[in-house]
Structures are given as structure tokens and as C-alpha cells.
Amino acid sequence: MALKMVEDAEERGLIKEGGTIVEGTSGNTGMGLALTAIIKGYKLICVTNDKQSKEKINILKAVGAKVVICPTNVPADAPESYYSVARKIARDTPNAHYVNQYENLANTLAHYKQTGPEIWKQTDGKITHFVVGVGTGGTISGVGRYLKEQNPKIKVWGIDTYGSVFKKYHETGIFDKNEIYPYITEGIGEDILPKNVDFKIIDGFTKVTDKDAALYTRKLAIEEGIFVGNSAGAATKGLLQLSNYFSKDDLVVVLFHDHGSRYVNKIFNDNWMNQNGFL
Ligand SMILES: Cc1ncc(COP(=O)(O)O)c(C=O)c1O
CATH class of the missing domain: 3.40.50.1100 (Rossmann fold)
Structure with a gap:
């Protein structure tokens, strides 16, 4: 993008x-x-x-x-x-x-032209749900729009964090300043409504705590050998929170935005985890 x-x-x-x-x-x-x-x-x-x-x-x-x-x-x-x-x-x-990645719609367009078609092809068009962390909104809006154009039945879920306005705004149309407070999870959630978040494309949001996001980032590494970033942990925990919406034959895609090496002094550092009360 x-x-x-x-x-x-x-x-x-x-x-x-x-x-x-x-x-x-x-x-x-x-x-x-x-x-x-x-x-x-x-x-x-x-x-x-x-x-x-x-x-x-x-x-x-x-x-x-x-x-x-x-x-x-x-x-x-x-x-x-x-x-x-x-x-x-x-x-x-x-x-x-x-550049302004929040308001610049070339961000969404990149995901519409590239990430969406990649996911559609790699799942042979069998994807039923797309789950992804939302920051600027480019990924969810571009991929979501492309996938829904191929198959309107595909559901698109956003992962939000506590301290961010997205979930409440999606559910109520209210931009609630009381939802805004500092949080630790990197890459997702906002205190603004970026133009790249197309709320109509999104079926729902779930919020993941900072602690869960950190612990699930570690679980992915230690239990699955998938060494990915902080928002990937949030996405994984969010996926589990949404499990009631999925059935046995569904093909659910969750997107991980980045690699674990960027977090070795934070999520993968026991002192940092202890300082934040996460262990
Ligand atoms: C680590 C991480 N997670 C999630 C996101 C959110 O993606 P988007 O901005 O497309 O909503 C980003 C975006 O830059 C990111 O860097």
C-alpha cells in the first residue's frame, strides 16, 4: 500500500x-x-x-x-x-x-487490487470469513470489498482494541470520546475515524485486551511456531472470541500484519511483560 x-x-x-x-x-x-x-x-x-x-x-x-x-x-x-x-x-x-495513510484511499485500493485477490485465489474461492485487525482500515476495507464482490455471503470481522472508537461507532454510529484511552497493542484501534475504514463492508468488531493480545502473540510462537507481531496475537484471540459465528465447514482467513522480530524487547521479553502485568 x-x-x-x-x-x-x-x-x-x-x-x-x-x-x-x-x-x-x-x-x-x-x-x-x-x-x-x-x-x-x-x-x-x-x-x-x-x-x-x-x-x-x-x-x-x-x-x-x-x-x-x-x-x-x-x-x-x-x-x-x-x-x-x-x-x-x-x-x-x-x-x-x-502521504496520510488514514485518509489516502490508495491504501484501500492496494488491498482491493492485491491482497483481496491473493486471498481469493489461495483459498480457491472457498473463503467464508475474513478476520483482521483494523488500524487505518485499508486492509479490511480493500480485502473485504473485493471478497464481497466475489461472494456477498462472505463475512468480514474487524479486531479492535480497548481504548479505540471502532466497535462502538460501528454498532451505534456514535463517536464516543469516553472509549478513548491509552493502550499498549500496536497497529490496531484508533482515536479517529479514518476514511479508509469502510464501516459498511464490516459485519462486526470484537475487542481484545492488551494482555490477551500479548499472551496470544506468545502462544502463536510457542505452540504453533508462528513468530508474528502484537496485532497478530490480538487477531488470534479475537478469532477465538468469534468462534460461535463459525461452523465446521467454514474457511476462515485471519491475516497477520507483521513479524515477531519487531517485538523481541517487548512481547517476547519477560521483564517488559512483567512490568505491564501480563505474566
Ligand atoms: C502491526 C500492524 N497491525 C495491524 C495494522 C492494521 O492494518 P490497516 O492499517 O490496514 O487497518 C497495521 C497497519 O499498519 C500494522 O502495522
């Missing part, structure tokens, strides 16, 4: 040769943008928040990004929030383009 967002900006003339890409990212979109920037000769500034794992930040620096770190525990519209700082840097830097 990073490549698609940059190519879309090029087509619209929003970014020019030698320009600077600016993005607010917790790391994975940043990595995609960093690789795209290297290949295409752009500079990259990633603005992130202080709850993100050090590995993600160091990896971004390793591939040439400048990383600006903002506080996590501030409202989205505060001037020091990572959304506001990314906007300001893009405004103040000559020949810069703010």
Missing part, C-alpha cells in the same frame, strides 16, 4: 523528483515507504509515537528514514500529536508530500 500511495501521489503531481515523503506511521507503513523512497530517490520523514517498539524505529533508521517521535498520550487534535506533527513537517518542508 506504501508503493501504491506514492505512485498515486506521483500520478497526481503531488510529489516531484528528489522530494520528501512525510508520514505518521507506527513502523510498517514506514518500512514500505522507506523501500519505495530508496528505489525512487525520495527522502523520508516518519513521525511516530513513543509507545512503538524501539526495533521498529531502529529498522526505519536503518533504511534511511528520519524518525520524529511524539507523545502517545495526547488527543489526536493536539499540536504535539503525531498526526499534527506530521502535517506540520510536511507544510514546513519544501517539496514535501504528506
Whole structure:
């Protein structure tokens, strides 16, 4: 989706040769943008928040990004929030383009054109349910739209976290500020309603606690040999919470967004787990 967002900006003339890409990212979109920037000769500034794992930040620096770190525990519209700082840097830097993965619909389009068809082909069109963590919403909206166009009976479930507005908004249409508080799970949940979350495509949300997300990330590694990230643990626990909706012959796909190596000093570190009361 990073490549698609940059190519879309090029087509619209929003970014020019030698320009600077600016993005607010917790790391994975940043990595995609960093690789795209290297290949295409752009500079990259990633603005992130202080709850993100050090590995993600160091990896971004390793591939040439400048990383600006903002506080996590501030409202989205505060001037020091990572959304506001990314906007300001893009405004103040000559020949810069703010990608904005939350509002940029090329994000959803990438998943509609690529991830959705991959899942459809790899399941021979037999998929019955798609379960995935929701952050910007690009994955669930793009994949969900593609799959439902192939078979309208396919159900699409989002994994949300406590401290995020998605589940309540989907169920009631109310953006409830009381739902917003700091949480630890990385990559999913929001305190805003990104344009990329297409609530009509989503059949329902389930919320997973920080502790469960962390413990299930560990369980995946130790019991299944699947070494994946924090939101994958949340997705797995969410999948189990939804088990009443599935029957024996269903083919349920759950998508894992990233690799466990980015969390070795957090989820896979006993001290960090103890500090957070997770063990
Ligand atoms: C680790 C992780 N999990 C989940 C997500 C959520 O995906 P999306 O933004 O497509 O909703 C992301 C997105 O960047 C992520 O990095």
C-alpha cells in the first residue's frame, strides 16, 4: 500500500523528483515507504509515537528514514500529536508530500487490487470469513470489498482494541470520546475515524485486551511456531472470541500484519511483560 500511495501521489503531481515523503506511521507503513523512497530517490520523514517498539524505529533508521517521535498520550487534535506533527513537517518542508495513510484511499485500493485477490485465489474461492485487525482500515476495507464482490455471503470481522472508537461507532454510529484511552497493542484501534475504514463492508468488531493480545502473540510462537507481531496475537484471540459465528465447514482467513522480530524487547521479553502485568 506504501508503493501504491506514492505512485498515486506521483500520478497526481503531488510529489516531484528528489522530494520528501512525510508520514505518521507506527513502523510498517514506514518500512514500505522507506523501500519505495530508496528505489525512487525520495527522502523520508516518519513521525511516530513513543509507545512503538524501539526495533521498529531502529529498522526505519536503518533504511534511511528520519524518525520524529511524539507523545502517545495526547488527543489526536493536539499540536504535539503525531498526526499534527506530521502535517506540520510536511507544510514546513519544501517539496514535501504528506502521504496520510488514514485518509489516502490508495491504501484501500492496494488491498482491493492485491491482497483481496491473493486471498481469493489461495483459498480457491472457498473463503467464508475474513478476520483482521483494523488500524487505518485499508486492509479490511480493500480485502473485504473485493471478497464481497466475489461472494456477498462472505463475512468480514474487524479486531479492535480497548481504548479505540471502532466497535462502538460501528454498532451505534456514535463517536464516543469516553472509549478513548491509552493502550499498549500496536497497529490496531484508533482515536479517529479514518476514511479508509469502510464501516459498511464490516459485519462486526470484537475487542481484545492488551494482555490477551500479548499472551496470544506468545502462544502463536510457542505452540504453533508462528513468530508474528502484537496485532497478530490480538487477531488470534479475537478469532477465538468469534468462534460461535463459525461452523465446521467454514474457511476462515485471519491475516497477520507483521513479524515477531519487531517485538523481541517487548512481547517476547519477560521483564517488559512483567512490568505491564501480563505474566
Ligand atoms: C502491526 C500492524 N497491525 C495491524 C495494522 C492494521 O492494518 P490497516 O492499517 O490496514 O487497518 C497495521 C497497519 O499498519 C500494522 O502495522
